Amino acid sequence: MTRPRQILALGGGGFSMEPTTPLLDDAVLAAAGVDCPRVLFLATASGDAAEYVVRFHNAFARKAHGRHLALFRRTVDDLRAHVLDHDVVYVGGGNTASMLPVWRAHGLDAVLREAYERGVVLAGLSAGAVCWFEGAITDSFGPRFQPLHDGLKLLDGYFVPHWDSEPARRPVLHALIGDGQIPWAWAADDGAAVCFRDGAFHEVITSRPTARAYRVERVDGEITERTLDVRYLGDR
Numbered sequence: 001m002t003r004p005r006q007i008l009a010l011g012g013g014g015f016s017m018e019p020t021t022p023l024l025d026d027a028v029l030a031a032a033g034v035d036c037p038r039v040l041f042l043a044t045a046s047g048d049a050a051e052y053v054v055r056f057h058n059a060f061a062r063k064a065h066g067r068h069l070a071l072f073r074r075t076v077d078d079l080r081a082h083v084l085d086h087d088v089v090y091v092g093g094g095n096t097a098s099m100l101p102v103w104r105a106h107g108l109d110a111v112l113r114e115a116y117e118r119g120v121v122l123a124g125l126s127a128g129a130v131c132w133f134e135g136a137i138t139d140s141f142g143p144r145f146q147p148l149h150d151g152l153k154l155l156d157g158y159f160v161p162h163w164d165s166e167p168a169r170r171p172v173l174h175a176l177i178g179d180g181q182i183p184w185a186w187a188a189d190d191g192a193a194v195c196f197r198d199g200a201f202h203e204v205i206t207s208r209p210t211a212r213a214y215r216v217e218r219v220d221g222e223i224t225e226r227t228l229d230v231r232y233l234g235d236r
Contacts, residue, residue, distance in 0.1 A: 003119025006031050007154065007196045009129035011161040011188025013207050015059035016052065016092065017125065022059070023207035023233040024193050028088060028123040029064055031195075037087035037121075041068040044102050045094025045127035048072045052092055064088075071102055083111050088121040091128025097140035097148055099127055109152055116154055123193075126161045133159040135182070137169045145172045147181060155196055158185035163214065165190050173216060174223045184217035192230065204230045 008031060013024045029037050041056045043049055048070045060066040069076060069083070076082045083089065089112065103109045116122055122132060130136035135149040137160045145168055147158075160169050169187075176182040186194050191208035194201070204213040209232055214225045 003033070004197050005116050005119060005199065006121045007116070007132050008121070008123040008193050008205075009132060009155075009159055009161075009186070009188065009196070010123070010125035010193045011129065011163060011211075011213065012125055012165065012190030013193070014125045016055060017190065018207060019055075019059070021191075021207050024191070024205065025059065026063070027193065027205055027233060028090065028121065029060075031121045031123075032087040034087055037064050038085065039064045039066050039088040039090055040083060040086040041066060041090050041092065042124075042128070043068060043092045043094070044071055045096060045099040046092055047094070047098075049094075056090070056092070071106055071108070074106070079106060079108055080111050080114070083108075083115050084118065084120065086115075086120060088123060089115060091122075091124030091131060093124075093126035093128055095140045096127040096130055096136060096138050100131065100150060100152075112152065113154065122154070129161055129188070130159045133157055133186075136160060137173050137176070137185075145169050147172075147176055155199065158182050159194075160185050160187040160216075161190075163187040163189050164211070177216065177218050177223055184215065186213065187216050187225070188213040194228075204228045206230045206232050207234065208232075209234065 132154045133151045138148045189211040191211035192206045192213045
């Protein structure tokens, strides 16, 4: 059976930000459509931080077969076979601008594209969310928020995480859309995940009742933020 191509882009949340609220992580696992899915964690954006990897394994130990892939001290020979042996690839947060060249140096960008086409669920928060798009607004280059234009481009548009908790991203995005450097973008609060299926927007799910996501674009010369409908995963 052909599996749909799925990407879940978390504006923030998951085990590293909401350790007592696993709603978004559980939704990522459910998207795989199998019991106890095989999940591969990429902590490249944090330099394969050992503490981050431990937190992943602790969070997923009882509900998935979790493994992590280190690239700074790489031990896996055949990356393609290794990645494709999983149901989910979950990418952690950190420095997006540093992560992407490392992936490309190892050929992992092409492997992830193949995994996506084969129906492996791709997910992640912050850097692990923006990487799938054309680009983002990021602090990867220093303390100021700046545009990043060289995402993997599996999905159209730009993605801006932490929309509610890092308000300084907003005027930067508005200015870049206004002068035509960025065509349009998705923006997601912490606790909100924008979900895509077969390359198209599917829905927004949230782990917090007040979390929201937006489509930000220029309409008739004005920058607009269209609030998207959400499906809150709690109170079930």
